[in-house]
Amino acid sequence: MPDNTHIKFLLDEDEMPRSWYNIMADMPNPPAAVLHPGTHQPVTPDDLAPLFPMALIMQEVSTERYIDIPEPIRDVYRQWRPSPLYRARRLEKALDTTARIYYKYEGVSPAGSHKPNTAVAQAFYNKEEGVKKLSTETGAGQWGSALAMAGAFFNMDIEVFMVKVSYQQKPYRRNLMQTFGATVHASPSNLTNAGRGILAQDPENMGSLGIAISEAVEVAAMSGGTTKYSLGSVLNHVLMHQTVIGQEALLQMERAGDYPDVVIGCAGGGSNYAGISFPFIGEKLRRGLKTRFVAAEPMACPSLTKGIYAYDFGDTVGMTPLVKMHTLGHDFMPPGIHAGGLRYHGMAPLISQLHEEGIIDARAYHQNATFEAAVQFARAEGIVPAPEAGHAIKAAIEEALNAKEAGESPVILFNLSGHGHFDMASYDAYFAGRLQDYEYPAEAVAEAQKRMPQVV
Amino acid sequence: MPDNTHIKFLLDEDEMPRSWYNIMADMPNPPAAVLHPGTHQPVTPDDLAPLFPMALIMQEVSTERYIDIPEPIRDVYRQWRPSPLYRARRLEKALDTTARIYYKYEGVSPAGSHKPNTAVAQAFYNKEEGVKKLSTETGAGQWGSALAMAGAFFNMDIEVFMVKVSYQQKPYRRNLMQTFGATVHASPSNLTNAGRGILAQDPENMGSLGIAISEAVEVAAMSGGTTKYSLGSVLNHVLMHQTVIGQEALLQMERAGDYPDVVIGCAGGGSNYAGISFPFIGEKLRRGLKTRFVAAEPMACPSLTKGIYAYDFGDTVGMTPLVKMHTLGHDFMPPGIHAGGLRYHGMAPLISQLHEEGIIDARAYHQNATFEAAVQFARAEGIVPAPEAGHAIKAAIEEALNAKEAGESPVILFNLSGHGHFDMASYDAYFAGRLQDYEYPAEAVAEAQKRMPQVV
Numbered sequence: 001m002p003d004n005t006h007i008k009f010l011l012d013e014d015e016m017p018r019s020w021y022n023i024m025a026d027m028p029n030p031p032a033a034v035l036h037p038g039t040h041q042p043v044t045p046d047d048l049a050p051l052f053p054m055a056l057i058m059q060e061v062s063t064e065r066y067i068d069i070p071e072p073i074r075d076v077y078r079q080w081r082p083s084p085l086y087r088a089r090r091l092e093k094a095l096d097t098t099a100r101i102y103y104k105y106e107g108v109s110p111a112g113s114h115k116p117n118t119a120v121a122q123a124f125y126n127k128e129e130g131v132k133k134l135s136t137e138t139g140a141g142q143w144g145s146a147l148a149m150a151g152a153f154f155n156m157d158i159e160v161f162m163v164k165v166s167y168q169q170k171p172y173r174r175n176l177m178q179t180f181g182a183t184v185h186a187s188p189s190n191l192t193n194a195g196r197g198i199l200a201q202d203p204e205n206m207g208s209l210g211i212a213i214s215e216a217v218e219v220a221a222m223s224g225g226t227t228k229y230s231l232g233s234v235l236n237h238v239l240m241h242q243t244v245i246g247q248e249a250l251l252q253m254e255r256a257g258d259y260p261d262v263v264i265g266c267a268g269g270g271s272n273y274a275g276i277s278f279p280f281i282g283e284k285l286r287r288g289l290k291t292r293f294v295a296a297e298p299m300a301c302p303s304l305t306k307g308i309y310a311y312d313f314g315d316t317v318g319m320t321p322l323v324k325m326h327t328l329g330h331d332f333m334p335p336g337i338h339a340g341g342l343r344y345h346g347m348a349p350l351i352s353q354l355h356e357e358g359i360i361d362a363r364a365y366h367q368n369a370t371f372e373a374a375v376q377f378a379r380a381e382g383i384v385p386a387p388e389a390g391h392a393i394k395a396a397i398e399e400a401l402n403a404k405e406a407g408e409s410p411v412i413l414f415n416l417s418g419h420g421h422f423d424m425a426s427y428d429a430y431f432a433g434r435l436q437d438y439e440y441p442a443e444a445v446a447e448a449q450k451r452m453p454q455v456v
Numbered sequence: 457m458p459d460n461t462h463i464k465f466l467l468d469e470d471e472m473p474r475s476w477y478n479i480m481a482d483m484p485n486p487p488a489a490v491l492h493p494g495t496h497q498p499v500t501p502d503d504l505a506p507l508f509p510m511a512l513i514m515q516e517v518s519t520e521r522y523i524d525i526p527e528p529i530r531d532v533y534r535q536w537r538p539s540p541l542y543r544a545r546r547l548e549k550a551l552d553t554t555a556r557i558y559y560k561y562e563g564v565s566p567a568g569s570h571k572p573n574t575a576v577a578q579a580f581y582n583k584e585e586g587v588k589k590l591s592t593e594t595g596a597g598q599w600g601s602a603l604a605m606a607g608a609f610f611n612m613d614i615e616v617f618m619v620k621v622s623y624q625q626k627p628y629r630r631n632l633m634q635t636f637g638a639t640v641h642a643s644p645s646n647l648t649n650a651g652r653g654i655l656a657q658d659p660e661n662m663g664s665l666g667i668a669i670s671e672a673v674e675v676a677a678m679s680g681g682t683t684k685y686s687l688g689s690v691l692n693h694v695l696m697h698q699t700v701i702g703q704e705a706l707l708q709m710e711r712a713g714d715y716p717d718v719v720i721g722c723a724g725g726g727s728n729y730a731g732i733s734f735p736f737i738g739e740k741l742r743r744g745l746k747t748r749f750v751a752a753e754p755m756a757c758p759s760l761t762k763g764i765y766a767y768d769f770g771d772t773v774g775m776t777p778l779v780k781m782h783t784l785g786h787d788f789m790p791p792g793i794h795a796g797g798l799r800y801h802g803m804a805p806l807i808s809q810l811h812e813e814g815i816i817d818a819r820a821y822h823q824n825a826t827f828e829a830a831v832q833f834a835r836a837e838g839i840v841p842a843p844e845a846g847h848a849i850k851a852a853i854e855e856a857l858n859a860k861e862a863g864e865s866p867v868i869l870f871n872l873s874g875h876g877h878f879d880m881a882s883y884d885a886y887f888a889g890r891l892q893d894y895e896y897p898a899e900a901v902a903e904a905q906k907r908m909p910q911v912v
Contacts, residue, residue, distance in 0.1 A: 110840075171881070172628070172881065382572075382636075431634060
């Protein structure tokens with residue numbers, strides 16, 4: 001019986017998860033190997049050691065179901081975790097739906113999104129192994145500000161390559177990183193070979209996540225070990241750190257007296273969607289449940305719905321290992337949609353494989369539709385969502401309205417991955433009718449495929 | 457014994473206060489009468505009826521110690537209330553202080569500050585009495601966005617007169633109000649006699665809270681009853697609605713095993729400071745405690761530390777009743793400091809009287825010093841404070857450092873009234889060295905006094 005008297009389901013501090021959940025333990029098939037970019041042979045831990053601390057490399061390949069969360073990380077987490085789970089009663093009323101809609105809210109973290117869940121963990125493990133500085137990339141700035149905050153907590157230097165178009169359009173995110181003490185560069189920059197190479201070909205290049213990754217990886221690789229590289233999504237260990245979200249939600253849904261029929265999240269690199277869904281997917285796989293899983297992505301950068309499942313680089317220049325994933329091609333330059341966190345050419349290998357195996361569905365939306373959903377949500381629930389999270393809201397509203405049509409009463413759970421306080425200019429553009437909807441050209445993937453690495 | 461194992465002290469939803477606390481029941485002396493601006497006679501409820509619903513007028517003059525919070529208001533409150541109380545352990549460590557520092561965090565409300573505590577209440581009571589629309593003013597935009605949100609929840613139209621300098625400098629706050637569905641005008645505007653009068657004298661006038669109040673009051677007064685006026689601070693009932701903050705903090709400090717030696721907040725109109733302090737002042741007055749109370753205000757607009765205690769208008773044009781308060785003169789135009797919420801010529805009458813009676817101390821700070829404190833706090837605690845709250849942090853850090861000097865271990869409690877996500881441009885200006893410190897001229901009050909209403 002659902003609890004119809006509460007709208008907020010909190011957990012005690014001591015109910016915060018004590019371990020991360022590793023979905024590799026429950027997947028029907030082992031994940032595809034990660035390949036060396038030069039030899040196309042499986043990478044070894046030693047290959048990755050210049051970029052990552054050994055503890056994270058070991059997490060990347062672990063098949064243990066649970067990995068303990070060290071106490072210093074939990075100590076930081078508990079400032080805002082367990083995060084609240086809400087029943088969206090006012091939204092349900094506004095939609096006049098028979099569905100019960102729940103959302104997990106990760107915007108309560110000091111950086112305003114789910115990103116600190118892994119930023120704090122990565123800073124901790126690097127600090128433990130004596131690393132002084134972390135380099136990273138950021139698009140919209142959610143990830144960069146999370147790592148900047150973690151760097152402030154663990155007294156580490158943070159150097160962020162921020163996609164140039166966002167650096168110019170989102171000065172407040174940049175100011176936030178600087179307030180936390182980080183150094184922020186517009187990417188492509190003149191500070192790296194990768195950046196100089198891009199600028200030599202195209203001095204007006206406005207940057208992409210792929211290019212910024214190339215720059216940040218180069219800084220770490222050339223540092224002689226003092227600087228390591230930190231990634232905010234895509235990798236197995238990053239997704240695993242986010243599973244605190246779904247583990248808490250499992251317990252909170254139980255308190256609410258409900259269990260989701262469908263679990264929804266937006267997906268760019270895949271980390272917030274993994275966070276909310278993996279623990280529920282684990283339940284489904286182990287217990288044979290019928291739960292549906294929906295990843296919502298932008299029409300302008302539709303890796304799961306339009307990309308191909310193939311080996312590709314994680315960055316634009318081709319410095320990273322090759323991973324098997326849904327990709328639009330490592331040189332794909334996504335249009336300047338306002339959900340900057342979803343402008344990535346690839347998708348996390350674990351999410352890609354689960355999609356390929358039919359466990360996760362994906363849907364793509366145009367940005368105007370996601371802003372319309374976000375505004376409806378804001379007026380009902382008071383929380384202004386990040387444009388990325390607007391994609392999850394759009395999918396949740398679609399599910400709720402379909403249920404009403406069909407006379408059904410499903411339980412819908414989505415992850416509200418962050419607030420939109422730093423994205424108000426995007427709302428302004430939406431209200432002014434200045435947002436453009438971009439269709440991904442059907443022939444583009446076949447073209448991109450020709451430029452992808454040919455793995456035998 | 458303080459609880460040294462936790463940093464966050466939460467309360468259950470059912471521990472949220474069931475009533476507001478009315479300090480008038482415990483004050484040593486009754487508050488000074490509010491006077492009609494024309495006759496200088498005490499105002500009657502009927503005099504106020506064109507502006508406010510009767511329920512709020514009755515709260516304004518009530519001397520009952522507790523007033524029940526209606527269930528529909530609690531229903532909205534419980535989305536984010538009880539708000540967390542934190543032990544600032546990382547800040548204590550950064551300061552190397554022997555003090556124990558706690559902060560109550562009101563930035564968890566969807567609008568990002570304490571303002572929804574009264575916005576929701578005011579919207580509810582107006583709705584109950586059939587009012588269709590509320591007019592209001594806003595400076596930095598914290599109040600306007602809170603009322604816009606409450607209007608969305610209760611399906612009421614909200615019309616906001618936003619001080620022109622903020623309208624232009626803080627487009628994101630304006631976008632936030634618009635996202636909630638409110639109509640926002642730059643003040644002074646051509647929509648009111650008050651605005652037209654100011655613009656006729658000075659077409660380049662950048663506005664002030666006093667002018668914006670005149671405009672919003674006029675819209676309500678001329679509406680024939682369909683529109684009422686809503687104020688975000690200063691008035692007794694507004695301060696009372698905020699006492700949920702301090703009542704929760706009393707209980708949370710008890711859970712923390714501590715009791716504050718000093719209670720700190722920033723003070724502009726006085727509502728957040730009343731919210732945190734009044735319940736503790738009540739304890740002091742009833743139980744004879746030694747607790748100290750510190751209100752922190754800007755040097756540029758120092759009503760408590762430099763103003764005179766006299767009858768004055770709440771607005772610039774002279775449309776509001778006369779209240780006895782600390783004032784810099786109703787025509788004082790505060791310099792454009794970034795803590796827009798503290799740019800008000802007066803102070804809440806209740807706070808003023810408590811200050812006059814020696815129960816509350818006040819201190820004034822320059823804005824560069826408050827931003828320095830805010831950045832130190834952000835790097836330690838992860839939360840970027842609103843510039844207004846930076847004043848409270850500055851005072852708390854000062855207390856902590858003094859304690860270290862004196863070899864004492866006091867318990868410091870301050871209210872972190874809101875986050876600074878919409879104020880990042882101010883941080884940018886601070887880092888760039890572009891913030892000016894303004895000294896209030898010593899002779900200004902005597903000059904202003906000549907223009908104040910002469911009440912016999």
